[in-house]
Amino acid sequence: MHCAACGYPRWTHHPDTLKCHPATADKNGRRGTWREPPPLDTTGYAEIMRRDAERRRQRIEDARKPYEPEVVPPPRIPSRVPRGPAELAGYGGKQAIGLGARAVRLGWRVAGYYWMAHDGTEGCAVKLARGPLGAVATWSRKAGNAGKTSGWSADIAYAWRSDVARVPTKLTHTELERLVQ
Numbered sequence: 001m002h003c004a005a006c007g008y009p010r011w012t013h014h015p016d017t018l019k020c021h022p023a024t025a026d027k028n029g030r031r032g033t034w035r036e037p038p039p040l041d042t043t044g045y046a047e048i049m050r051r052d053a054e055r056r057r058q059r060i061e062d063a064r065k066p067y068e069p070e071v072v073p074p075p076r077i078p079s080r081v082p083r084g085p086a087e088l089a090g091y092g093g094k095q096a097i098g099l100g101a102r103a104v105r106l107g108w109r110v111a112g113y114y115w116m117a118h119d120g121t122e123g124c125a126v127k128l129a130r131g132p133l134g135a136v137a138t139w140s141r142k143a144g145n146a147g148k149t150s151g152w153s154a155d156i157a158y159a160w161r162s163d164v165a166r167v168p169t170k171l172t173h174t175e176l177e178r179l180v181q
Helices: 045-064 095-105 173-180
Strands: 077-080 109-116 122-130 133-141 153-161 169-171
Touching: 095 109, 095 122, 095 133, 095 173, 133 173, 153 173, 169 173
Parallel strands: none
Antiparallel strands: 077 109, 109 122, 122 133, 133 153, 153 169
């Protein structure tokens, strides 16, 4: 049992007065006080064990179920070359159109892509290549904005080197723009 005042065990205190050890006491000395630890509360123990057993049983049942792949309806528009500026992110001359135009001026090979998912969500991408360097950036737009030039939001971007065997690196669109320059 440890003293509530100084934290040291009972045997380190003065045997008669039970004052705290001089190294831990203030100038007047402190008398040690000991409290019994609170009794262990076991009322929730059975409930915890029941929930744990239920979670384990559920995981075992889930593992026994046969794999059923998620059913994804086919896209309304499969990936293809954009048919006009409304199918590429380009609000204010930036985004995909701006990145692609800048890359072409700097000698990169550029390809644009557009698609629409089954739920009407649109996407576009710009794929870039120059020598062993390659990159792709994507944008997405919520359903219901088809035909508009705005509403695109930056999605993901990756860059890679074809002469090095490693996984492509995930980038922000700003980092990709710096890479292109």
